[in-house]
Amino acid sequence: MQKNGIGKSHAKIILMGEHSVVYGQPAIAMPLPSVTTTVRMTEHQEQVKLIESRYFSGDFAKIPASMAGIKKLVNQLISHFGGENDHWTMTINSDIPAERGMGSSAACAVAIIRAFFDYYQAPLDRPTLLQWADIEEQVTHRSPSGLDAATVSSPDPVWFHKGEKGTPINLNLEATMVIADTGIKGATREAIATVKDELHTNHDVAQALINDLGDLALASKGAIINNQADRLGQKMTAAHWDLDKLGVSDPQLNQLVTIALENGALGAKLTGGGRGGCMFAITQSAMGARKISGILKDHGATATWIQPFNKGESL
DSSP, X not given: OOOEEEEEEEEEEEEEOTTGGGGTOOEEEEEEEEEEEEEEEEEOSSSSOEEEOSSOEEEGGGOOGGGHHHHHHHHHHHHHTTOTTOOEEEEEEEOSOTTSSSOHHHHHHHHHHHHHHXXXXXXXXXXXXXXXXXXXXXXXXXXXXXXXXXXXXXXSOEXXXXXXXXXXXXXXXXXXXXXXXXXXXXXXXXXXXXHHHHHXXXXXXXXXHHHHHHHHHHHXXXXXXXXXXXXXXXXXXXXXXXXXXXXXXXXXHHHHHHHHHHTTOSEEEEESSOSSSEEEEEESXXXXXXXXXXXXXXXXXXXXXXEESSOOOOO
């Protein structure tokens, strides 16, 4: 009988707290169960391990340096299961765009780990999953916080402080999110450097903005727990303009945020590193999200995704 294994994960966005989290403020990461990554492993008789993905297809031994994190993870999983002489095709299908702050690398790692454990019919608990995911993330992101892997493998929003373990938030919010891609790769390093420079040259103002972002994250947590969509929207929009003052937004992000607000969004902001990447808005209804999605595409968004806030099943 042919062996098979399957593993799934999903995207994430930073709901609140990007950049300020680096300076000790809290952050909230939100899972996006509708934007998925699926990995399938299928046994075959050829004397080779094959990989099929949007970045590389062919002999796993010839995987490019750009996929070094995946290479290290898969090699260690092969060793763990004693699978050096096993032959399979690993197919990676992902709806998550790369370099947009949506957790693409962590989602891929989580799905691969789940596929391996399924292929070898081995039990997998959450702490073990996150330990394995850290192998790939250490290569791809050098000093990962663990927030991405925790969120792409969970159905719940994650409350996070730097240096602490993320904790799930009880999600109780009747609203729908629409995420839009500017089509511009995020420039996280440049944005981080800008914030650092602002703190050096204009310390009091920059520190006040960072403190405010922390307060907005705390208020947003309460809004999520207490079904206060209007309040969450207000805090999101305030956070966007704080981030803009810190120099991490850009004209396209500001334009999409403004357009969403002008067309009925309860709130809107950039997400992730900034200087490109994605923004998102929230609406009271799915119909409102679909309307804003179309309008954002008409104004330059290259892709959009719609995600209700209600809990999905853990993948």
